[in-house]
Amino acid sequence: MTIQYPNPTSPLAGADDIRARAAAAAAVARLHAEAVDRDGRFPAEAIEALKTGRLLGVGIPIALGGEGASVEALAEVAYVLGKACSSTAMIFAMHQTKVACLVRHGQGAAWIEGAMRRIAGEQLLMASSTTEGQGGGNVRSSAAAVEVDGDSVALDRAATVISYGAQADGIVTVARRASEAAASDQVLCVFFREDYTLETVSGWETLGMRGTCSAGFRLRAKGSPEQVLPARYGEIHGRTMTPVSHILWSSAWAGIAAAAVERAQAFTRVAARGAGGQMPPGAVHYARAVSSLRQARALIAQAIDRYEAAAPESLDALDAQTALTMLKVEVSELALAATNGALRANGLAGYRQDGDFSIGRQLRDLLSAPVMIHNDRILANLATATLMAPVAASLRA
Known part of the structure; x- marks a missing residue:
């Protein structure tokens, strides 16, 4: 299969251009996803496709050789990759989180700026x-x-x-x-x-x-x-590391769940046609899976809007920290619920490891979401931080 990679037509690529390159890379990732999972191997072909599409440095500022892509654009890439190969999406999300830390906290430092130029120019993957x-x-x-x-x-x-x-x-x-x-x-x-x-x-x-x-x-x-970046890590963590990682991780997880929901939709349509239009028993689980995925996508969109509209220092506020931190907890649970619903909608066809309606890989991948920085640890830390904060007195307080 030959993949055609669109080229940026200007130094600042538009969202549609980035999505087109992401789709091309996702096509490669999808071809190898089963082998990557089965053999527990690095998705080398997919990462090479990301490099070919010049997506590893897309978030770096134009002045430093990148394309100045927004967090929203990066989240869209993570979502598209998640639908194709979970591991590729998570690798992209982790790499871009680290790059975002350099972008926000390293500009003005000559060596760090040189590192960003090198990442963008050579399409280097940062662990x-x-x-x-x-x-x-x-x-x-x-x-x-x-x-x-x-x-x-x-x-x-x-x-x-x-x-x-x-x-x-x-x-x-x-x-x-x-x-x-x-x-x-x-x-x-x-x-x-x-x-x-x-x-x-x-x-x-x-x-x-x-x-x-x-x-x-x-x-x-x-x-x-x-x-060594000059900024304190506490500042980097609160203003960039946590919000960006939670947005991009969540986008990858939502993409994985979307792949499962698509398989449930396909199965439900086939089953309904085979029964003369009567919906199969598992259709109710498909509806719930769709609802869970919608909720996850809505939470991610809200978080992106909040992050991109906020001044960096405003992200230190407890409300902002709570909302962006809880995004990881909520989306990890919703994505898993959507995928489990897709499995129940497909029944044995989803439980099988073979066949077009299998949900096994997506479900196993998403089981990592609640324990990757354990949700219980996050909730315990938030409980301590919010214990002395007043409870809202009205709906919009």
């Missing part, structure tokens, strides 16, 4: 390293510290997970600011492949999202002090 040791998904606590030695910095980090770490061209990682700093006093660092080595310490044999290849590694990196 994410935020969890380590026994901290699990607590990304606001780091054990490993940046060690400064004259004009160089070093980092030795036991990373529980580095998604697609072995296949990436670089890594964006959090660390303690210095050996004497508190665990929550963190910085964000950027290293390219020539700056670090990886030693595998654990594998990635999972129910779903198998192609993300999120193994554990010991990361040993060395670079210059300029490779």
